[in-house]
Amino acid sequence: MMRMTLDLHCSHCGSNCFLLPMERGEGGEVQCSRCQAVRCSTLHLEKALMAVGQTTAYRRPGL
């Protein structure tokens, strides 16, 4: 797992530090580094980061 600070916030504790899986064997899920809650899959995370990069007005689809 790799610890990263992202432009996302944990819905449980509000932390923006997440653990990203480095290999497929680790499950492909992004965990909050503080409370260990599973935030989302890396697939969703990639889409979210792309959306953030493409728009100045940051909206959260699905929340």
Ligand SMILES: [Zn+2]
């Ligand atoms: Zn958390």
